[in-house]
Amino acid sequence: MKLDEAKERFIQSWGALGSNWGINRTMAQIHALLLVAPEPLSSEEVMAMLSISRGNANMNLRALIDWGLVRKEHKSGERREYFVAEKDIWRVAMQVIVERRKREIAPVLQMLAEVRDVEGKDENPEVQSFIASVENLDTIVGQADAFLDLLVKADQNWFANTLLKLFKKEKVNS
Amino acid sequence: MKLDEAKERFIQSWGALGSNWGINRTMAQIHALLLVAPEPLSSEEVMAMLSISRGNANMNLRALIDWGLVRKEHKSGERREYFVAEKDIWRVAMQVIVERRKREIAPVLQMLAEVRDVEGKDENPEVQSFIASVENLDTIVGQADAFLDLLVKADQNWFANTLLKLFKKEKVNS
DNA sequence: AGTGAAATTCAGAACTAATTGAAAGTTCTA
């Protein structure tokens, strides 16, 4: 496969993946494009390479900056702004986790805490079963949240090592 | 808060959450509804409670069954089918992970393997840097995949215990 | 094998999200 073809394929797949995860396709494509670009790109270049409009490029570049996945770079003596993606994929992944945790897990935990405190837990068995479901959910979501918190504070080696150890244990146990 | 109100809030939030994660709102709402329903519900009941059409209810119920989150239940002597959600949330979470892993991680690993074998790795430095990015990504995605595989094989207690241990270590280390 | 109750399908309608592009805004240089 030729380099350009490989890049194209990578960008397309990354875009498709993004759109399954609530990230819009263009945003994921721009991210992919910047990831494999050897140099910072200007918005003109992004527009041209993905055949998208100025407005679209601008909007999605800003969203990427918002997520902490891309940053602006100024070349001295140039009016034009350039964009670079964070190239360390581990950091990219952690950044995505941090953001989604903040935007999504936190509100869910909040909601669960609220609905949990429903009236009539002392007499009504239906209420009791509802509370049981909610508490169950709260435990799991809480555990996942704690785990992600641990993960984002850790580094990649720690993760890889832990994983390795866990694998070994699995083998022993089975 | 009254029980009905709490259920309503739960269903709405669950629906909103789903739509951020590539699961359509109605599907997530039906799931939420069944999760907190004390009894199996018929599609008529689902339709009525969420004010959705027959077709929509049918389609999404089937999608839920497909994901392994809901199952049909027959009451003897009844033509009508009833639906129950898997109530063990841990299992629900694992089921979702299994599905998404199958549908999404596998194709990404495939794509990465393909684009990795781009021409010119011996002379062109741009090709080399592209390959480096892709390999980097492949490592992380592969690790995540392995981790999820481990996770789905384990049970909730194992996860909670491991997590607990990791927390303790963190404290000692810091 | 006929009946009616329930499940399924699917073409088009309704809704939602993404995109465009032109206009307005900003910032730099002279």
Place this chain on the structure above:
DNA sequence: TAGAACTTTCAATTAGTTCTGAATTTCACT
């Protein structure tokens, strides 16, 4: 402070997704 170079905004449009409901099929019972 004029105007060129670039960025940002946003109303209108286009594309994509979900939902509806009538038509069709399946099924259980007689």
